[in-house]
Amino acid sequence: MVSGVEPKPKLAIFDFTDCEGCEVALVSLREKLLDLAGEIEIVNWRLAQRRADEGPYDVVLIEGTPITQEEIDTLKFLREQTKILVGLGSCATLAGIPGIIDKESRGFWYKKIYGEKYKPRGIDALPLTAYVKVNYLIHGCPVEKKEVVRVMEELLAGKAPKPRGYSVCFECKLAGNPCRLLAKKICLGPITQGGCGAICISGGSPCYGCFGLRDSAQIDNLLHTLYKFSDSPEVEQYFSMFLKKTPEYARLFKRPRVKNGKT
Ligand code: SF4
Ligand code: SF4
Ligand code: SF4
Structure with a gap:
């Protein structure tokens, strides 16, 4: 006999390399999370519950960025397992803080911290969109x-949420x-x-x-203003905090490497 009760959409939350701060933000939603839990079934969330169902899922939230082949394979598997995949937080959406460090400096720090014999497994952090379609x-x-x-709420209502x-x-x-730019201080707000x-x-x-x-971010206009009171390395430092893995950063700041006097 069919009960007539619609099954709730299944939500799963996973994380890769990150600080888990975005999941803590989710936990701190408290009552609102319980409201949402009335409309959905959280079937897998390592940080907050024991239940850890295998897929398929309706919605998967992913915090963090994959930095090993194993994590990339898991991400691709989760993509196959869900209808809707959502990046949660700037580590997932932009490569964020893990994206600051590049290959050269990573090699230096690995040796310094773990010693010469350490065999690193990590690769450059990239946004989830570098590997899979993200909804x-x-x-x-x-x-x-x-x-x-x-x-x-918009996803559960069957809508496609739009960015601000x-x-x-x-x-x-x-x-x-008061505007920082008027005080000759860098700000990426515009x-x-x-x-x-x-x-x-x-x-x-x-x-x-x-x-x-x-x-339609007017990046060149902002740079024009910033360069009136700051130099390129300083401006680059601000951009590299969260935007280092964007095509815009590559266009603006990535210089061709010089090898044996040739580019
Ligand atoms: S975006 Fe990444 S670093 Fe920032 S709070 Fe979320 S998990 Fe932590
Ligand atoms: S966010 Fe915009 S208005 Fe606010 S300080 Fe930065 S540049 Fe000025
Ligand atoms: S002001 Fe800028 S850096 Fe701070 S939370 Fe908002 S977007 Fe992020």
Whole structure:
């Protein structure tokens, strides 16, 4: 006999290389997470529960970035196992903090920390989109809880969530902050997707772009302004915090390597 009760969509949450701060943000959603749990069934979440069902799933959230072949294979497997795949946090969506370190400096630090005999397995951190199709990216380091709820509710309603169409500057102005650029201080707010409420600027820090580039970001215009009071290495440092693995970063800052006097 068919009960007539629709099964709830199955949600699973996995993580690769990261600090798990975005999953902690999920846990701290508390009542809101329980509300969502009324509409979905969380069937696999290592950090928060014992239940660990195998797929297939309806929605998979992935925090972190894969940096070993094993993790890349797992990511591809999870892609096959789910209808909707969502990147959770800037490590997943942009390669974020793990993406700062490049191959050369990684080799140096491996030797320094683990010794000459250590055989590294890690490769360059890249966003999830470098390996699989991702249905939605929830940026942020960590993610903004309201943004997670918005995206989940829209996904559960069968909609395709859209990124915010405005920059961090819009929220910064709403928060009443004086503009850092006018004080000759670097800030990536004009090119960064809104959604965080300009939390860093309100707290006295610059925007480093952890919400990713907004649509039609006028990067060259911002650089034109920044270079009036700062030099290229300093500006590059700000961009490299979260945007190092974007094509825009490569276009702006990656110089051809010089070998034996030739490029
Ligand atoms: S995006 Fe930031 S808070 Fe989230 S897992 Fe990565 S480093 Fe941690
Ligand atoms: S401080 Fe940064 S985010 Fe705020 S208005 Fe100025 S450039 Fe935009
Ligand atoms: S202000 Fe910029 S760096 Fe800070 S949370 Fe917002 S997007 Fe991220």
